[in-house]
Amino acid sequence: MATEALGWWGVPLGIMAGMLRGSAPFLFVSLGECLTEKSGKVNLGLEGTLLTGAMSAYAVSYLSEKTVGSAIAPWLGVLVAGLAGMVLGFIHAWLSQQPKVNDVAVGIAMIIFGSGIAFFFGKPFIQPSAPQLPAFELGAWSNIPQIQSALKVSPLLMVGVLIAPLMAWFFKSTRWGLFIRAVGDSPDAALAMGISIKKVRMLCIIAGSFLAGIGGAYLSLYYPGSWTERISSGQGLMAVALVIFARWNPIQCLWASLLFGGAQSIGPALQAVGIEGGYYLFNASPYILTLLIMIITCSPKKTLTGAPGALGTLT
Amino acid sequence: MKPAVKTIEMKELTLPPELEVVNMTKQFGQLIALDNVSLTLKPGTFHALLGENGAGKSTLVKCVMGFYKPTSGEVRFNQQVQAIDSPRDAQKHGIGMVYQHFTSVPAMTVAENLVLCRYESAALIDWKAEYEVLNAFMATAPFKLPLSVPVAQLAAGEKQKLEILKQLYLKSKILILDEPTSVLTPGEADEVLGLIREEVVAGHLSVLLISHKFREVTAFVDEITILRKGKFAGSGRVKDLTIADMAEMMMGEKRIPQTVQKTLHPDPAPVLQIQAIHANKDNGLEAVSGVDLTVNSGEIVGIAGISGNGQRELVEVLAGQRTATDGQVLVNGEVYRASRTEMFQHRVFVLPEEPLKNACVPHMSVAENLALRTFDRSPQAKGWMLLFKPIREAAQSLIKTFNIKTPSPETPISNLSGGNVQRTVLARELSSDHINLLIAANPCFGLDFAAVDYIHSEILEARNRGVAVLLVSEDLDELLKLSDRILVISEGKFAYESPIADADFASIGRSMAGH
């Protein structure tokens, strides 16, 4: 088989493929969470949003194929996934801003609720197959199938890659970006300037959830490209750790997402070259990586540079 | 963007409007914070609002600024009634306020903070143009600040200057200053108030200054209004009133200055020895850079200094809330690491600043908070088991002795007023039969005169009993009154030390500024 022909080259190639293929959910969710956390709130519920986004994208793509055709259907699915994310984001934003309600607890509740909703409405869509998002074939110059498939890039990933510097510019050079940073770093100062803290946070949480929903759409409409209850492996949660690792900087979120996408595919890449033992342990590498990163970057002696002041006990 | 800049320039040329507060009342539930108060701020005058803590000064200005909606009463500009519903509204009328606490965003630069506080700035920020405007503004401003430094890295004095600069940048015509010099050295305070006074005299500004410092009032202010317990208590021109008159109006009666009786202690023994202590701030920068100090029994050692010079971190090291990066602390000659057994063994007690935040558990009851140091010993515990009855009885006795106003010992301590929280902590820390060392930090902050007198007398009494007292305070008057020896901390080091009899106010002021 061609795998043997590639030999050990299959591993780094597999990892690179993973970076291009698997980083988009991390990217969208982490950018969404970065936006949310810049305003001083944490949304742990993005794991549930991811699932709901994946399910609704898949369902809409499948159901609308007849009316809009298989080219537009998946993009419609992406849009609806974002909207579904916004609904969940609204629930989170409203509840977590009530007095005495614990942010983190709301996030956990939203994971349960979001997953429940996704699985409940998604039951009929597990079997059928929905139109998928297209891909740019950047590896068409090669005649090795592994390279061809490794260099397939989804336009959605490119959208994400564009959003990262856009967000960085947004935080620096627009009034709204400054408002968000003020609210997240020093709510007292924002209040003194007459900024509505509740409004800013609500908009940030909803916008963040929109992005997370799109991250979910990527899962079901591109890679792995199907809808099952096992489609997410904790990307939503890892993205929260990713934002801390990236020091709340959107561009660094981009690099970190690529790193995590690559880490996710270490297991399958090794399996493809015949290393079977420890399969489950290799698949746990993203979680171990996340944990290690958090251990290394956090310190009890000083607050992390770049941490929005209002985030409190998260960092 | 261009039109917004123009509007700001236009405002500069006119005299500030006359601001009148007419019969303003503000009620919070049952509490009447402000009762039918009236005040006139004439254009181009420097007006002070005096009163002790809790008199209603902050409430009044917050109503004017639109933070609170007054229960009744109105605000008039040049005789015309105006409703001010929010700080934004207030800004539109040209009123700006400089708060006691900083309202700049620490993570953002000076430039970003200045641009942010303008309400009419555009959605997209053209930094090149903004920097041009900012640089031009800085050139004519009374103080200079670096534009691209994050506010978190500025010193406390610079942060306060930024607050004032913000209002000048916004071309406010009426400036309300809430205790603006509390974080400035006496020299800086004079500089700031002097420059503001120049603007007032030139007719660019009217200023309403909240202060309790008579020195500033007599030096810079034209007129004063005095509040007492939410009501109007007097007003007049500064040149017609003496300090004694003003004090009497503030207090409601002639205040006899407290004489401080200090007993002599012939054989002082060192109780607390701080040796070459270094400690960091929360953000990792060094706050305490090597301090040495000895406190003997029966003496009060005072540490003066502007907030932000390392005294908070030093107190936290001594109280066990922060680990020192170097050096050691000895109590009674033994190395002290602030463990619970060491605290009990050496009888060390702490009165930290902001007691609710630093020394109390808000959701726990008054009784439980009172038992914080004793709950794991007999009679309040037997082995591992807590005994509730002794805890309750001890609490009831302390509540009575120290006059803590609480509905019951089981009330959560967060329901109590600030003064009563302080009394609770005082009761807990000062009630022990045998105290060796007392560390107090800003114990009287935010309290009314009666409470302040009470706490001062308790601390003095402890000193006279033989307790070693380390008193860290930002209130120089308090330190001058109570200390036997006074030191000044500046940028993490001690910059001045002298027995109280030889203390020289001018030198102290200079050391606080870092000279």
Add this chain to the structure above:
Amino acid sequence: MLTYSRWRRTLEAVSIPIAALIFSLFLFGLFCAAAGANPFAVYGAIYKAAFGSWFAFQNTLIRAAPLMLTSLCTALPARLGLVIIGNEGALVMGGIAAVAAGLSVADFAPPIVVQLAMAIAGIIAGGLWIGAVGALRHYRAVNETISSLLMNYIAIALLNHLVGGPMRDPSSLNKPSTFPIPDIDKLGTIPFTRVHYGLLYGIVVCIIAYYLIQRTTFGFAARTAGGNVKAARIAGLPVGKLTIAICFLAGSSAGLAGMVEVAAVHGRANESLNANYGYAGILVAFIARHNPIAASVVAILLGGILASGSILQRQLGLPDATVYVFQGLVFLVVLYSESLYGRFAIFKEPDVVTPPTSSAPLAG
């Protein structure tokens, strides 16, 4: 002796969660109606499956047993101010350790010793697992919610690895499992019932946990640290040791639950161990407001409702995810109800009026 203020607060603490539960049942009914099922049929099915008969109630109790134990994994650290959701991970680690211990001594020890060995192994493994989370929080300031959730995934990966590899029983073909624990060593049932002794473990541990937190000096110190770490430090309380100790106890409860699952329910360790008791345990803790005794009651309630999942599926055609939706709804409503404390006049003590202090620049 309940004083005047205490009975009001106790009444508040009981009626608000009950009201929240009732309201979320109502919302759930609306959801089911929107999904095409008759809500009253749903309520009826739930009641029947949970409490309708002695048979059904025993099922409920069987489900409640591990819930009581895993809920402590969240409830105990919550009193310390930590939000830990590593219940599943600790349960899995406890189960693995219990199986390993049981299998190694089963050949030569009497049943009581085997069970003791399994329980101890489960307790230690679960305790160390969550104790590590506590240590990471104290020594490296790593957020405990994220780390405990990551540890869940890692524990499950370990389970799959061990059960599919080194610990595998070759005769377990379609579902990789470890070797089974001999029947004689499995936990027996309470006389006259089908309910295994795990229920007793659960109730006893909850009572012990309650007394530990409310009545001992250790619990007082923990609650102090949970209420204000700075106050705990100023009193010289050893915050680090308290953190790790409480986390160990929390994890050991969940680890014991894992042992119960292995020794009483499955008889062996395999992927069924990871049967998603974990999230429900978190929910129980929050509904019970982290009070261990309340948690034992809530566990029975919730256990019953979760037991109705398969009936809802069979009789009313609702997918098993319905129960997930219900859990989510309850959690959200209960969290919202947190903001209602102190807002109802009937529960309020006579007011101590707190004037706004001048040190707070902006009171509202």
